[in-house]
Amino acid sequence: MEITKICCIGAGYVGGPTMAVIAQKCPHIQVTVVDLNEQRIKDWNDPDTNNIPIYEPGLSEIVAEARGRNLFFSTEVEKAIDEAQVIFISVNTPTKTYGKGKGMAADLKYIELCARQIAKVAKENKIVVEKSTLPVRTAEAIKSILDNTGNGVQFQILSNPEFLAEGTAVTDLLNPDRILIGGDTTPEGEAAINALVNVYANWVSKDKILTTNVWSSELSKLTANAFLAQRISSINAMSELCEKTGADVNEVAKAIGMDTRIGPKFLKASVGFGGSCFQKDILNLVYIAKSYGLNEVADYWEQVIIMNDHQKRRFSNKIVQTLYNTVADKKITFLGWAFKKDTNDTRESAAIYVADDLINEQAKISVYDPKVSRNKMLADLNYLESRSVEENNNAILAFDNPYDACKGSHAISILTEWDEFVAYDWQKIYDSMHKPAFLFDGRNILNAKEVEAIGFVYKGIGS
Ligand code: UDX
Numbered sequence: 001m002e003i004t005k006i007c008c009i010g011a012g013y014v015g016g017p018t019m020a021v022i023a024q025k026c027p028h029i030q031v032t033v034v035d036l037n038e039q040r041i042k043d044w045n046d047p048d049t050n051n052i053p054i055y056e057p058g059l060s061e062i063v064a065e066a067r068g069r070n071l072f073f074s075t076e077v078e079k080a081i082d083e084a085q086v087i088f089i090s091v092n093t094p095t096k097t098y099g100k101g102k103g104m105a106a107d108l109k110y111i112e113l114c115a116r117q118i119a120k121v122a123k124e125n126k127i128v129v130e131k132s133t134l135p136v137r138t139a140e141a142i143k144s145i146l147d148n149t150g151n152g153v154q155f156q157i158l159s160n161p162e163f164l165a166e167g168t169a170v171t172d173l174l175n176p177d178r179i180l181i182g183g184d185t186t187p188e189g190e191a192a193i194n195a196l197v198n199v200y201a202n203w204v205s206k207d208k209i210l211t212t213n214v215w216s217s218e219l220s221k222l223t224a225n226a227f228l229a230q231r232i233s234s235i236n237a238m239s240e241l242c243e244k245t246g247a248d249v250n251e252v253a254k255a256i257g258m259d260t261r262i263g264p265k266f267l268k269a270s271v272g273f274g275g276s277c278f279q280k281d282i283l284n285l286v287y288i289a290k291s292y293g294l295n296e297v298a299d300y301w302e303q304v305i306i307m308n309d310h311q312k313r314r315f316s317n318k319i320v321q322t323l324y325n326t327v328a329d330k331k332i333t334f335l336g337w338a339f340k341k342d343t344n345d346t347r348e349s350a351a352i353y354v355a356d357d358l359i360n361e362q363a364k365i366s367v368y369d370p371k372v373s374r375n376k377m378l379a380d381l382n383y384l385e386s387r388s389v390e391e392n393n394n395a396i397l398a399f400d401n402p403y404d405a406c407k408g409s410h411a412i413s414i415l416t417e418w419d420e421f422v423a424y425d426w427q428k429i430y431d432s433m434h435k436p437a438f439l440f441d442g443r444n445i446l447n448a449k450e451v452e453a454i455g456f457v458y459k460g461i462g463s
């Protein structure tokens with residue numbers, strides 16, 4: 001089967017960039033991205049592609065090229081489902097906030113809604129592709145809904161997890177390490193797998209396109225994220241030991257990373273990992289392991305999260321202790337709020353938790369982030385429900401320029417590794433601050449010796 005029409009449900013961080021790249025690389029395929037959120041679709045259709053709702057380097061250019069040609073953003077979900085041969089599901093699967101598995105399991109209500117909608121609308125055979133990260137054996141649930149509520153047409157369910165990282169989404173999509181496609185081992189399943197392989201083969205060489213059974217594919221996504229997060233928690237655990245012993249975690253990371261068996265990536269000690277995936281996927285893995293009675297497996301992976309929470313709390317405690325055990329009414333400047341550089345995404349960002357701790361100590365937080373609005377910062381804090389909306393409103397000041405954000409503050413803490421921070425006039429910043437001026441580098445991006453020479457009391461992670 002030759003694919004000519006694709007629909008994607010969910011115009012978020014995953015669905016939007018993935019479909020934009022498919023459309024750019026496959027001009028013969030019509031790609032329609034639909035979303036329930038009308039504002040989001042309106043933003044994707046903004047005549048100025050610099051205003052699309054997701055900031056990723058290179059994305060607005062791709063949207064400018066393909067939009068209106070073979071890439072469309074729409075709220076007409078049923079029409080798009082009806083017309084497409086392949087339907088990607090890229091809706092969000094947050095951690096459950098209620099009922100069984102609360103705080104751990106993935107909430108699949110949006111996935112189920114999508115499956116029911118597809119079943120209702122489809123009048124011809126369709127391929128349904130799970131793009132969202134899902135617990136193992138979700139495909140089975142989707143299949144059961146499709147087969148039992150559909151109009152008698154055939155559905156093939158494929159798992160095609162996304163491995164893109166935010167901030168590098170476009171390059172990750174253009175040059176993926178691998179594309180993973182899981183499907184049934186029946187002839188119909190294999191035909192569906194092949195159809196999707198041929199879409200990616202328009203720009204990815206076939207030796208990088210891996211096909212497996214559905215369960216392997218689903219579990220590989222959770223495993224990949226768990227391994228990546230585990231590396232960060234491992235180096236962060238060493239960072240605390242380094243601070244006690246006089247070792248430098250950057251040197252340790254470099255030394256072990258040169259062992260080709262370990263490799264240099266994902267060994268950067270930090271204030272803790274954030275983002276929408278790592279914590280959610282590990283909690284999900286832990287939940288699945290527990291549900292099969294595999295308590296040792298569950299405990300092993302849960303420790304990655306425990307370490308990460310500890311690292312964030314340790315960072316805020318260090319700020320309070322260093323500032324003579326009180327930050328009440330002191331101005332503390334945050335450089336960065338996003339969970340990593342080159343994205344406007346703040347989900348699970350360490351900055352949120354560090355701010356929350358410091359506001360509990362009655363500090364005033366002044367923030368500069370090149371891409372995050374004050375409304376977003378407030379929404380993130382309000383979501384924690386630690387205090388009233390009004391109290392959060394009074395505790396957070398946001399600036400659109402770093403020098404104003406730092407002026408008159410007692411301490412700066414770097415929460416995101418934005419490149420521009422390194423190039424600031426640190427002498428000028430130092431001169432405008434209360435003395436002693438403290439600099440807590442949660443990303444180890446500054447040169448300790450240089451800023452200490454200016455006069456800062458510098459505290460990095462793990463040295
Ligand atoms: C999400 C998950 O976080 C990730 O685990 C998964 O791999 C892919 O989906 P992301 O794209 O970052 O990733 O989520 P988000 O930016 O929240 O986008 C989801 C979109 O789906 C939203 O725009 C939402 O409005 C839309 N949606 C949700 C629907 O269109 N229909 C629904 O029923 C539910």
Ligand code: UDX
Nearest residue numbers: 162163164165166266267268270273274275277339340
């Ligand atoms: C991750 C996976 O990398 C990606 O493959 C998957 O599809 C989605 O989840 P993402 O969350 O976008 O991607 O970003 P990533 O680059 O993995 O960073 C996650 C967090 O770890 C960030 O807060 C980052 O700052 C932090 N990190 C990363 C470290 O603290 N140290 C490191 O060495 C690397």
